[in-house]
Amino acid sequence: MPVPAVSVLLPVHNGASYLDDAVASILRQTFPDFELLVINDGSTDGTASILRNCADSRLTVIENERNLGLIPSLNTGLAAARGEFVARMDADDIAYPHRLQRQVDFLREFPQIGLCGTWFQMFGAGRPKVVRPPTQPEDLAARLFYESPLAHPSVMFRRALFADHGLQYSLDYPHAEDYELWVRAGEITGLANLPEVLLRYRRHGKQVSNLKTARQNETVRMILVRQLRKIYPGASADECERHVAICKDWLSEGAGIDVHYVETWLRQLVARNESAGCPFPRDAFRRALGIVWWRYCSVRLATRGMLSAFYASDFARALPLRNRLGIIALRAKAMAAPS
Numbered sequence: 001m002p003v004p005a006v007s008v009l010l011p012v013h014n015g016a017s018y019l020d021d022a023v024a025s026i027l028r029q030t031f032p033d034f035e036l037l038v039i040n041d042g043s044t045d046g047t048a049s050i051l052r053n054c055a056d057s058r059l060t061v062i063e064n065e066r067n068l069g070l071i072p073s074l075n076t077g078l079a080a081a082r083g084e085f086v087a088r089m090d091a092d093d094i095a096y097p098h099r100l101q102r103q104v105d106f107l108r109e110f111p112q113i114g115l116c117g118t119w120f121q122m123f124g125a126g127r128p129k130v131v132r133p134p135t136q137p138e139d140l141a142a143r144l145f146y147e148s149p150l151a152h153p154s155v156m157f158r159r160a161l162f163a164d165h166g167l168q169y170s171l172d173y174p175h176a177e178d179y180e181l182w183v184r185a186g187e188i189t190g191l192a193n194l195p196e197v198l199l200r201y202r203r204h205g206k207q208v209s210n211l212k213t214a215r216q217n218e219t220v221r222m223i224l225v226r227q228l229r230k231i232y233p234g235a236s237a238d239e240c241e242r243h244v245a246i247c248k249d250w251l252s253e254g255a256g257i258d259v260h261y262v263e264t265w266l267r268q269l270v271a272r273n274e275s276a277g278c279p280f281p282r283d284a285f286r287r288a289l290g291i292v293w294w295r296y297c298s299v300r301l302a303t304r305g306m307l308s309a310f311y312a313s314d315f316a317r318a319l320p321l322r323n324r325l326g327i328i329a330l331r332a333k334a335m336a337a338p339s
Contacts, residue, residue: 004058006034006100007081007159008089011073015091016046018202025094027056031101034087035060039077042067071169071177078168081159090153092202099198103156106194113137114189115157115182117150118198125203137190142284144186145227146247146292148179154199161189173223175216180223220248230279231272250296259309262296266315290318 008026012019026036039062040047051061062076078086085107087100099118106116122129133149134140143149155178162168165188173180182191224247225240235243246262266289273280280288293315300306310316 001035001057004033004035004083005104006031006085006087006156007077007083008034008036008087008100009039009074009077009081010036010089010091011039011041011070011077012043012047012091013041013067013070013073014043014045014047016043016050018092019047019050021094022089022091023050023054023059025097026089026100027054027058028097029095029100030098031104034058034100035081035083037062037077037080039073040064041069041073069174071171071174074169074177078159078162083159085156086159086162087156088153092204093153094200094202096198096200099154100156102194102196102198106192107156107158110190110192112190113192114161115150115155115185116192116194117154117156118194119196120151120154120199120201121197122201122203125205130197131201132195133193135193135195136284137192138281138284139287140191140193141186142280142288143291144179144183144191145280145285145288146224148176148182150178150182150191150193151199151201152178153201154193157185158189173219175212176219176223179220183223183227217248224248231269231276246296247292250292250299259297259300259303259306263293263309263313263315266293286315286318290315294319 010022010026015022023036023038026034036056036059038051038059040051041064048063051059060080062080064073064076068076085104087103089095103116103118107113117133119130119132122131131151133151134143140149162185167181167185167188169177169181185191221244224244225235228235228240228243232239242257242261242265245257246265269289270286273285274282278285293310293313297306297310
């Protein structure tokens with residue numbers, strides 16, 4: 001078969017409930033030059049039957065004889081991919097018809113960008129919500145310090161770039177394998193998000209974030225500590241734990257950390273990034289830490305003096321106006337809530 005421009009990787013394990021919609025959304029793309037590689041990871045439900053009934057020459061099914069897991073299945077798909085670009089897709093999501101076209105156009109226009117995601121709409125369980133992660137490469141590079149700023153099923157990247165640098169998903173980082181891969185990719189190429197909603201991201205009770213929460217949290221902790229040591233190699237175990245609590249667990253564990261410690265720690269991070277030669281872009285790093293400050297303060301606005309502490313900080317002034325104004329509404333809501 002002719003070599004396609006795009007290889008779409010769609011791993012699935014017992015995904016019959018939503019697979020039809022996911023596959024159909026790819027086959028309806030306005031950009032026709034792709035192959036859809038579905039890696040059937042030992043499914044025991046109706047997944048195989050759905051795939052057999054799909055008559056489209058662009059669809060190739062790779063069968064795992066047994067359930068190997070997501071990471072081996074993704075790497076199997078990477079090895080089989082032939083396209084100039086590789087796009088990810090999940091078996092429970094829906095791609096908008098022009099998704100592939102928009103991403104191919106973007107990557108061809110900006111050769112310095114090796115990987116791009118998109119904005120996306122959450123649907124299913126909970127209230128619908130449009131998520132708009134940062135779009136500029138320097139902001140994504142800074143956000144990688146404490147979170148993944150890319151929705152995994154929205155991503156497209158250059159296959160040759162990943163192959164030349166030996167980039168694939170690591171078995172050492174289960175349930176956050178995408179975040180860890182983006183960290184390594186960001187060290188060799190620019191990352192971006194398209195400022196357009198191109199994916200519908202389904203929320204439901206069988207997602208990894210719901211079923212494997214503890215293991216996922218531990219994996220993310222490993223990544224956060226690794227990122228911290230890029231600017232602070234001598235961080236103590238206690239400092240690492242507090243850092244994770246501030247950046248990731250600000251809703252729970254972070255509650256026991258004093259606001260003055262949080263601001264002091266964020267200032268130290270800015271200074272250490274400077275001392276390390278700015279592995280994280282200087283201005284974007286301050287903006288990213290401003291988001292950490294906003295999150296920490298916004299859930300504690302009923303605490304006496306928190307609003308004043310928030311606005312007194314330089315990190316508040318680094319935030320967009322909508323964040324600074326929004327915290328006033330959150331404060332009013334917190335004060336109006338019954339005690």
